[in-house]
Structures are given as C-alpha cells and as structure tokens.
Amino acid sequence: xxxxxxxxxxxxxxxxxxxxxxxxxxxxxxxxxxxxxxxxxxxxxxxxxxxxxxxxxxxxxxxxxxxxxxxxxxxxxxxxxxxxxxxxxxxxxxxxxxxxxxxxxxxxxxxxxxxxxxxxxxxxxxxxxxxxxxxxxxxxxxxxxxxxxxxxxxxxxxxxxxxxxxxxxxxxxxxxxxxxxxxxxxxxxxxxxxxxxxxxxxxxxxxxxxxxxxxxxxxxxxxxxxxxxxxxxxxxxxxxxxxxxxxxxxxxxxxxxxxxxxxxxxxxxxxxxxxxxxxxxxxxxxxxxxxxxxxxxxxxxxxxxxxxxxxxxxxxxxxxxxxxxxxxxxxxxxxxxxxxxxxxxxxxxxxxxxxxxxxxxxxxxxxxxxxxxxxxxxxxxxxxxxxxxxxxxxxxxxxxxxxxxxxxxxxxxxxxxxxxxx
Ligand SMILES: Cc1cc2nc3c(=O)[nH]c(=O)nc-3n(C[C@H](O)[C@H](O)[C@H](O)COP(=O)(O)OP(=O)(O)OC[C@H]3O[C@@H](n4cnc5c(N)ncnc54)[C@H](O)[C@@H]3O)c2cc1C
Numbered sequence: 001x002x003x004x005x006x007x008x009x010x011x012x013x014x015x016x017x018x019x020x021x022x023x024x025x026x027x028x029x030x031x032x033x034x035x036x037x038x039x040x041x042x043x044x045x046x047x048x049x050x051x052x053x054x055x056x057x058x059x060x061x062x063x064x065x066x067x068x069x070x071x072x073x074x075x076x077x078x079x080x081x082x083x084x085x086x087x088x089x090x091x092x093x094x095x096x097x098x099x100x101x102x103x104x105x106x107x108x109x110x111x112x113x114x115x116x117x118x119x120x121x122x123x124x125x126x127x128x129x130x131x132x133x134x135x136x137x138x139x140x141x142x143x144x145x146x147x148x149x150x151x152x153x154x155x156x157x158x159x160x161x162x163x164x165x166x167x168x169x170x171x172x173x174x175x176x177x178x179x180x181x182x183x184x185x186x187x188x189x190x191x192x193x194x195x196x197x198x199x200x201x202x203x204x205x206x207x208x209x210x211x212x213x214x215x216x217x218x219x220x221x222x223x224x225x226x227x228x229x230x231x232x233x234x235x236x237x238x239x240x241x242x243x244x245x246x247x248x249x250x251x252x253x254x255x256x257x258x259x260x261x262x263x264x265x266x267x268x269x270x271x272x273x274x275x276x277x278x279x280x281x282x283x284x285x286x287x288x289x290x291x292x293x294x295x296x297x298x299x300x301x302x303x304x305x306x307x308x309x310x311x312x313x314x315x316x317x318x319x320x321x322x323x324x325x326x327x328x329x330x331x332x333x334x335x336x337x338x339x340x341x342x343x344x345x346x347x348x349x350x351x352x353x354x355x356x357x358x359x360x361x362x363x364x365x366x367x368x369x370x371x372x373x374x375x376x377x378x379x380x381x382x383x384x385x386x387x388x389x390x391x392x393x394x395x396x397x398x399x400x401x402x403x404x405x406x407x408x409x410x411x412x413x414x415x416x417x418x419x420x421x422x
Contacts, residue, residue: 003025003026003027004026004027004028004029004251004252004253005021005026005027005028005029005251005253005254005255005404006028006030006031006237006249006251006254006255007021007028007029007030007031007254007255007257008031008224008237008254008255008256008257008258008262008265009256009257009258009259009261009262010031010034010036010037010204010208010218010220011038011040011042011204011257011258011389012038012042012200012201012203012204012389012390012393013042013257013259013382013383013385013389013393013396013397014032014037014255014257014258014382015030015204015207015211016204016393016394016396016397017255017257017382017397017400017401018030018208018211018216019207019208019210019211019397020394020397020398020400020401021255021397021400021401021404022211022214022215023211023214023401024401024402024405026404026405027215027217028216028217029216029249029251030208030211030217030218031219031222031237031239031249032218032219032220032221032222033221033222033261034220034221035220036208036220037201037204037205037208038200038201038204040259040260040359041259041260041359041360041361041362041389042201042259042359042389043200043201043357044282044315044317044357044358045200045280045282045317045389045390046197046297046306046308046315046318047133047197047198047199047200047297047310047315047317048138048195048197048306048308048390048391049114049117049118049121049195049196049197049198049390049391050138050192050195051111051114051115051117051161051163051195051391052111052154052157052158052163052165052192052195053138053140053192053195053299054107054110054114054388054391054392055103055106055107055110055111055367056097056107056110056367056368057363057386058094058102058103058106058365058366058367059098059103060098060099060100061098062098063095063098066079073332073335074303074332074335074336074339075336076303076304076305076318076319076320077319077321077322078319078320078330078332078333079321079322079323080322080323080325081323082323086274086276087276087323090274090276090365091322093274093365093366094365096365097366097367102366105415106367106368106415107367109368109415109416110369110392111161112411112412113369113392113395113396113411113416114388114392114395115161116410116411117391117393117394117395118195118391118395120394120395120398121198121393121394124394125203128206128210130203130206132198132199132200132203132206134196134197134198135196135198135296135297135308135309135310136193136194136195136196136296137191137192137193137195137196137295137296137297138191138192138195138197138296138297138298138299139173139176139177139189139190139294139296139297139299140189140190140191140192140298140299140301141173141180141186141189141300141301141302141344142186142187142188142189142301142302143184143185143186143187143300143301143302144187144302145187147187147301147302148187148188151167151188151190151301152167154190155167155190158192163192164192164193164194165190165191165192166190166191166193167189167190167191168188168189168190168191169188170186170187170188170189172188172189173188173191174186176191177294177295177296177298179291179292179293179295179345180294180344180345181343181344184343184344196297197297197306197308197309198310198390199310199311200390203390221241221242222239222240222242223239223240224237224238224239224258224265225238225239225240225246226265227254227256227265227266227268227269227379228248229269229376229379232376232377233377233378234253234254234376234379235250235251235252236248236249236250236251237249237251237254251378252378253378253380254378254379254380255380255381255382255400255404256379256380256381256382256383257382257383258383259362259389260275260276260277260360260361260362262275262381262383263275266374266381269376271374271375271376272421273370273381273383273384273421274364274365274421275362275363275364275383275384276322276363276365277324277362277363278320278322278360278361278363278386278387279320279321279322279324279330279358279359279361280317280318280319280320280321280358280359280360280361281317281318281319281321281329281330281333281337281358282315282317282318282337282356282357282359283315283316283317283334283337283338283341283351283354283355283356284310284313284314284316284354284357285313285316285341285350285351285353286312286313286350287309287312287313287314287348287349288349288350288353289347289348289349290348292345292347292348293309293314293348293349294307294309294314294344294345294348295309296309297309298344300318300340300343300344303336303339303340304318304319304320305317305318305336305337305340306318307340307341307345313349314341314345314348314349316337316338316340316341317337318337319333319336319337320361321333324358329358333358334356338351361386361387362383362384362385362386362389363384363386363387366420367386368384368415368416369382369384369385369386369389369392369396370382370383370416370417370418370421371399371400371416371417372399372400372403372413372417373403373417373418374418380400380403380404382396382397382400395411398410399411399413
C-alpha cells in the first residue's frame with residue numbers, strides 16, 4: 001500500500017489518529033475545516049476519563065425517565081421534536097437499543113475500548129511529559145437514597161471490571177471532599193481513585209504539535225467536500241479552502257473522523273451512518289477561592305453534570321439537547337449548570353467570570369463508536385464516540401493505526417466495526 005493517509009477532522013479523535021498513524025511510520029495529512037484542532041465538540045467538554053462510567057445512553061427504562069422529566073425546570077435531557085426523518089429514525093433505533101441485552105453488550109464494547117484507551121492516554125502523557133491539566137480521582141455525588149441504591153448495583157459491575165472504587169455514606173463523602181456545600185442534601189458518593197480528568201482541547205493541541213514534529217502535514221481552513229472513489233476504492237478527495245478555492249487531493253487511504261460532519265461525507269458513497277448531534281453545554285469560571293473548589297472532579301448524578309477543576313478554572317459541563325438548532329445557547333441548560341455549581345461549590349468562583357460553550361456530541365443510537373474498514377477499499381472510520389470521545393480517543397486511534405498497518409488490534413473489535421450496521 002501507499003503509505004500516505006489522509007485524516008478528515010481535527011477533533012480529539014482525528015488529531016490523536018493522525019499522531020498514532022504518523023508514529024506508526026505512515027505519512028499523514030490532517031485536514032480540518034476550522035483554523036486549528038479541537039474547535040468543535042472537543043473544545044469545552046467535561047474532560048472526564050472514567051471507563052467504568054462509559055456506556056450507551058440507550059438503557060432500560062431510559063425512554064420513560066426522559067419523558068417523566070419533561071416538565072422539570074432543571075433536567076438532564078431536553079428534546080425538541082422536529083419534522084425530521086433523521087431525528088425520528090435515530091430515536092426509533094435508540095429506543096430499540098434500550099433493551100437490557102443490547103444495553104449490556106454495547107456497554108461492554110464501550111468499556112473495553114475506554115479501559116484500553118485510558119492506559120494509552122496515561123502512557124503517552126507520561127512518555128511525552130504532557131501537562132494537560134490532569135487531575136486524578138472522580139467522585140460521583142448521589143443526592144437521593146434511590147441514586148445510592150443504583151450506585152450499589154453499579155459498584156458490583158465495577159468490581160467485575162476490576163475497577164477500584166469505594167461507596168461512601170454522606171459523612172464519609174463530605175470528609176473526603178470537604179469543599180462540598182453542607183447545605184445541599186447528599187445521600188452518599190461513589191469514589192473512583194484511578195479515574196481522572198484532563199483538558200481535552202489542551203491535549204489535542206499538544207498532540208498536534210507532537211504529530212507535526214514527527215512530520216504530519218496539517219491543513220487547517222480546508223473542508224473536504226467529497227470522497228472520490230473508483231471501483232469501490234478511494235482515489236482522492238475534493239477539498240475547498242476558506243477562500244472558496246476547490247482542489248483535488250489524490251490518496252488511497254482516508255480516515256473519516258469528522259464528528260457529526262462524518263455522515264454527510266459517507267452518505268454519497270452509500271454508507272448510511274445514523275449519527276445525530278446531541279448538544280451539551282459547559283460553563284467555565286475562574287476559581288477565586290481555591291479552598292472552596294473541589295480537589296477532585298465530581299459528577300452530580302441527579303443532573304448528570306460534572307464539575308471539573310482545570311488549572312485555575314472550574315468547568316461545569318453536561319445536559320443533553322436533542323434537536324437543538326442554530327448557534328445560540330439554551331438559557332435553561334446554562335441555568336442548570338449554574339444551579340449545580342451553586343448547590344455544591346457556591347463560594348469557589350464567581351458566575352460573572354463564566355464563559356459559555358456548546359458542542360454537538362457525535363452520537364450513534366446504540367452508543368458505541370464505529371471503527372475500522374468499510375466496504376470501500378482504503379476508507380476507514382473512526383467516528384460516533386458520543387459522550388465519551390475524549391475517554392476513547394487514544395484507544396480508537398491506536399486501533400485505527402493497527403488496522404491500517406495490518407497489525408492485530410489490541411482489543412476485540414466485536415460490535416465496533418461497520419459490520420454492526422449491515
Ligand atoms: C457538554 C459535553 C461534555 C462532554 N464531556 C465529556 C467527557 O467528560 N469525557 C469524554 O470522553 N467525552 C465528553 N464529551 C464528548 C466528547 O467531547 C466528544 O465525544 C468528542 O469531542 C468527539 O470528538 P470528535 O473528534 O469525534 O468530534 P469533534 O471534536 O467535533 O471533531 C470533528 C472535527 O471534524 C471537522 N470536520 C467535520 N467535517 C469536516 C469536513 N468535511 N472537512 C474538514 N473537517 C471536517 C470539524 O470541524 C471538527 O473539528 C462531552 C461532550 C459535551 C458536549
């Protein structure tokens with residue numbers, strides 16, 4: 001094979017893929033339509049790397065739970081029904097994937113990948129001495145006895161996976177994280193000492209520099225309009241610059257890692273990928289009283305909102321909006337983020353310093369990403385990482401490099417390949 005590979009997309013998934021491919025000895029070109037890496041969904045996420053919590057949103061009882069929350073002011077999921085075939089067929093497929101059997105097998109696939117990925121991320125960080133504002137430890141806050149009971153069941157699964165954890169009652173949790181507001185009701189917490197958080201966008205920029213130093217070509221401000229094929233084989237790309245100039249780039253190997261933009265590139269080739277962008281929000285504030293800020297990252301299980309300490313800032317991130325349109329922030333979603341911050345760490349930072357962000361998670365209905373070859377020779381996928389793209393990026397990138405180089409991947413890829421949609 002020719003050793004030139006083009007990676008489409010400079011989010012966390014694409015940029016780590018470019019790095020792993022270049023490190024494997026291939027000549028890589030990364031094409032990104034924005035002016036740099038991690039400027040879409042990988043920009044302002046929560047930064048959590050917690051493999052035991054990685055899993056599909058399609059879960060038993062989830063549909064009823066989402067509907068029951070419809071009239072709550074602060075709710076983790078908001079749905080805007082649209083006259084859109086894509087939205088309805090995605091929801092139908094999501095609903096079908098909610099059975100216990102499918103949920104369990106999809107979760108096992110995602111956790112296998114996330115555990116593999118965490119090791120690679122730690123290894124790379126150590127070997128390249130990268131500082132991406134990482135912080136060890138993750139505390140899941142359980143507000144109600146019902147959430148505590150669910151965490152007990154989850155703890156048993158973590159034991160099966162060999163993930164270290166400790167279930168704490170409220171007093172132990174408050175002793176462990178003294179900055180928690182004593183006035184907010186707490187039933188208990190689940191602590192995961194080996195999980196961690198880090199600044200995903202910062203890591204993306206650091207790994208981009210590493211890829212570049214190895215010889216990777218970076219082309220920013222260029223959008224891929226089409227993937228060209230002949231006899232079911234990739235022959236090149238049609239690329240448009242920000243100035244509107246069209247060009248053709250000949251190549252035999254392409255990795256599609258374009259987040260929510262991937263489906264539009266694949267559809268003309270007859271490859272229908274049911275990707276939907278599920279919007280999430282974050283608010284980032286300056287810490288002004290470090291003693292009142294969390295030492296470790298926490299996840300409010302009730303609102304599914306994470307509070308992460310990144311350098312001298314606090315990142316509050318979460319919520320899911322299905323059918324969001326336009327580029328404006330949903331005020332109600334931002335209010336939910338502020339409520340969680342106020343509930344737990346009211347004195348840590350001032351809301352007047354907050355900067356806001358939203359990103360569209362590239363989500364497949366059954367949750368697990370799609371990796372590897374396609375029926376078109378030379379066309380490879382690395383997409384659909386949904387709510388866990390940062391946690392799964394390094395593993396997915398290494399697997400992509402192994403497959404393209406003809407090496408055996410480091411984990412079983414059952415249910416993560418294109419065959420799942422055939
Ligand atoms: C609020 C929120 C919190 C989150 N928290 C976490 C978390 O704690 N842990 C975690 O693991 N994950 C988290 N996620 C999910 C994570 O952010 C995503 O899974 C991840 O960023 C997806 O990365 P990506 O590279 O696939 O997509 P993106 O980052 O969106 O990158 C895709 C890139 O492809 C480019 N592109 C698309 N089409 C083209 C084209 N035709 N030509 C050229 N370029 C193109 C885009 O410009 C974009 O830069 C969170 C997401 C949100 C919204």
